[in-house]
Amino acid sequence: MNTLLILGAGTAGTMAANLLRTKLGDDWSITIVDRDNEHHYQPGYLFVPFWMPEGRVVKERDAFLPDGVDFVQRDIARVHPDQRWVELADGQRLDYDWLVIASGSRPRPDLVPGMADGSLWRDKVHEFYTLEGSVALRDALADFHEGRLLVHFADQPIKCPVAPLEFTFLVEDKYRKAGLRHDVDITYVTPLDGAFTKPVASETLGDLLRQRSIRLAADFAVERIDNDTQHLVSWDGRELPFDLLVSIPPHTGAQFVMDSGLGDDLGFVPVDKHTLQAVDHERIFVLGDASDIPTSKAGSVAHFAAELFVDNFLAAVAGEPMPRSFDGHANCFVESGRNQALLLDFNYDTQPLTGTFPAAGVGPMRLLEPTRINHLGKLAFEQVYWRLLLPGKRLPVPANMSMAGKNEP
Amino acid sequence: MPTNTLNGHTFTVDDEGFFTDPDQWSPELAADMAELIGTELDDAHMAPLEFMRSDAAEHGATPTLRRMHATGGFDIKELYRLYPGKPVKKMAWLAGLPKPTGCV
Ligand SMILES: Cc1cc2nc3c(=O)[nH]c(=O)nc-3n(C[C@H](O)[C@H](O)[C@H](O)COP(=O)(O)OP(=O)(O)OC[C@H]3O[C@@H](n4cnc5c(N)ncnc54)[C@H](O)[C@@H]3O)c2cc1C
Numbered sequence: 001m002n003t004l005l006i007l008g009a010g011t012a013g014t015m016a017a018n019l020l021r022t023k024l025g026d027d028w029s030i031t032i033v034d035r036d037n038e039h040h041y042q043p044g045y046l047f048v049p050f051w052m053p054e055g056r057v058v059k060e061r062d063a064f065l066p067d068g069v070d071f072v073q074r075d076i077a078r079v080h081p082d083q084r085w086v087e088l089a090d091g092q093r094l095d096y097d098w099l100v101i102a103s104g105s106r107p108r109p110d111l112v113p114g115m116a117d118g119s120l121w122r123d124k125v126h127e128f129y130t131l132e133g134s135v136a137l138r139d140a141l142a143d144f145h146e147g148r149l150l151v152h153f154a155d156q157p158i159k160c161p162v163a164p165l166e167f168t169f170l171v172e173d174k175y176r177k178a179g180l181r182h183d184v185d186i187t188y189v190t191p192l193d194g195a196f197t198k199p200v201a202s203e204t205l206g207d208l209l210r211q212r213s214i215r216l217a218a219d220f221a222v223e224r225i226d227n228d229t230q231h232l233v234s235w236d237g238r239e240l241p242f243d244l245l246v247s248i249p250p251h252t253g254a255q256f257v258m259d260s261g262l263g264d265d266l267g268f269v270p271v272d273k274h275t276l277q278a279v280d281h282e283r284i285f286v287l288g289d290a291s292d293i294p295t296s297k298a299g300s301v302a303h304f305a306a307e308l309f310v311d312n313f314l315a316a317v318a319g320e321p322m323p324r325s326f327d328g329h330a331n332c333f334v335e336s337g338r339n340q341a342l343l344l345d346f347n348y349d350t351q352p353l354t355g356t357f358p359a360a361g362v363g364p365m366r367l368l369e370p371t372r373i374n375h376l377g378k379l380a381f382e383q384v385y386w387r388l389l390l391p392g393k394r395l396p397v398p399a400n401m402s403m404a405g406k407n408e409p
Numbered sequence: 410m411p412t413n414t415l416n417g418h419t420f421t422v423d424d425e426g427f428f429t430d431p432d433q434w435s436p437e438l439a440a441d442m443a444e445l446i447g448t449e450l451d452d453a454h455m456a457p458l459e460f461m462r463s464d465a466a467e468h469g470a471t472p473t474l475r476r477m478h479a480t481g482g483f484d485i486k487e488l489y490r491l492y493p494g495k496p497v498k499k500m501a502w503l504a505g506l507p508k509p510t511g512c513v
Contacts, residue, residue, distance in 0.1 A: 155475050191473075193498070199424075219495055221474050223485070235474070235485050236494065250475065264468070265480045294470060 005096035009034035012288025013102035018392035048134035103254035105289040114225030146183035147243030166335040173337030187215040198351035268292040274325040295328035333378035340370035356405040434505025471509035
């Protein structure tokens with residue numbers, strides 16, 4: 001009997017369990033561990049402050065796990081890679097032959113002085129990367145009718161790095177529709193030197209901010225939040241006043257990864273970016289946000305990676321060379337307000353470009369351009385997530401990126 | 410790729426002037442480049458550049474300010490004093506590394 005242990009039953013862990021259960025024979029047992037039985041559709045956190053009912057983002061984890069996979073609901077304490085066992089918080093021991101780490105990343109409001117420890121936390125200082133946070137922000141927006149609103153993210157990497165920008169466009173739209181746009185001053189505050197990391201998308205998204213009269217504060221490295229004077233303060237001494245601050249804090253990997261000495265300084269596990277095998281441990285693969293691969297931390301990336309991972313995993317187990325190479329493919333819809341969205345498609349080597357993107361059924365979608373079809377695509381992602389992505393079904397999009405339809409810069 | 414020449418040294422750069430090949434860098438070249446932005450490269454200025462180069466060689470990415478602090482042990486205020494304005498950008502440029510955008 002061989003034992004596969006999966007740590008984390010979120011997007012990546014659930015996909016891995018579904019894909020591998022069909023591929024591994026009866027001589028394999030599969031166990032998956034998570035601390036609770038609530039699977040959250042995290043992209044929904046973006047919409048909860050505006051319209052999505054909070055209950056809609058939560059479903060039971062075990063409903064998405066296949067028969068033949070044991071679900072252990074416990075806190076994970078530590079991995080002992082040399083003896084190949086995992087220690088749970090209650091002291092229980094789980095041995096493994098092969099390990100998949102899929103424990104994701106977590107926002108750390110405790111890492112920004114004056115955020116989680118400040119008097120204005122969840123009152124005038126908010127985030128929307130947790131369900132609790134997006135519900136609190138929904139209530140704060142309902143009472144906010146005039147003043148200075150800052151939307152900020154602290155540092156890379158964060159999950160879905162376009163979400164702060166999406167929130168900015170959506171909140172602008174909300175106040176425009178309410179006829180209050182002149183009373184609400186909106187600034188997008190970023191550590192990058194423009195609206196996005198890569199030039200073509202940065203220009204397009206920067207233009208969009210200007211068209212909507214949203215200010216841009218770039219190159220802003222946050223030092224602290226001053227709760228007494230209500231300022232966001234940067235290391236170079238800039239102080240931005242706010243009446244409402246929406247700030248996405250830096251992220252780290254899971255605590256048990258850090259405690260096991262498996263992570264880099266942010267707790268992300270170093271892997272070969274093409275095979276997803278841990279650099280220092282050949283019996284460990286890392287799927288989803290938990291690894292250090294240099295691409296977006298996004299469900300779409302986990303999905304594309306999972307397809308290749310399965311073939312590589314099966315080869316590794318059989319002692320054969322791994323056949324497939326992941327290119328960092330990411331595909332993100334960016335809500336831009338006015339019931340429109342942009343579509344970004346990119347990988348390790350190719351930045352998001354303009355052009356068209358082939359999508360079966362709906363015809364080509366415009367890349368890097370706000371359209372209604374893209375917005376519908378974003379909304380449809382919710383059903384795609386629960387019905388296709390988690391069960392490990394194929395999406396009508398190839399795992400590695402294609403240049404078809406893209407305009408070279 | 411555009412090419413730059415400075416005091417007899419030739420190196421390839423991206424559109425914004427950042428090195429595309431860290432191996433074309435040398436401390437002498439950095440000192441010459443520093444003069445262009447009115448900085449004198451004493452030991453205090455060199456220390457973060459050296460950390461950046463070794464960290465980037467090991468991890469394949471230009472370190473962020475947070476990483477300079479957390480892993481390199483540098484005081485962030487001090488880095489702003491040494492390289493006013495945009496410290497990480499200036500340091501990456503002087504260290505012959507790609508622009509520190511982090512990943513997408
Ligand atoms: C606001 C927001 C918007 C987003 N929008 C998009 C989008 O539009 N498109 C997109 O593709 N992606 C989006 N994402 C990103 C996407 O949700 C994540 O990238 C994806 O969920 C990562 O999957 P994962 O399996 O790596 O981590 P997760 O799904 O977070 O799962 C990790 C699991 O590990 C468990 N775990 C961790 N530590 C322990 C422990 N010690 N003991 C037990 N269990 C543990 C956790 O409970 C969790 O269930 C968004 C994210 C946010 C926050």
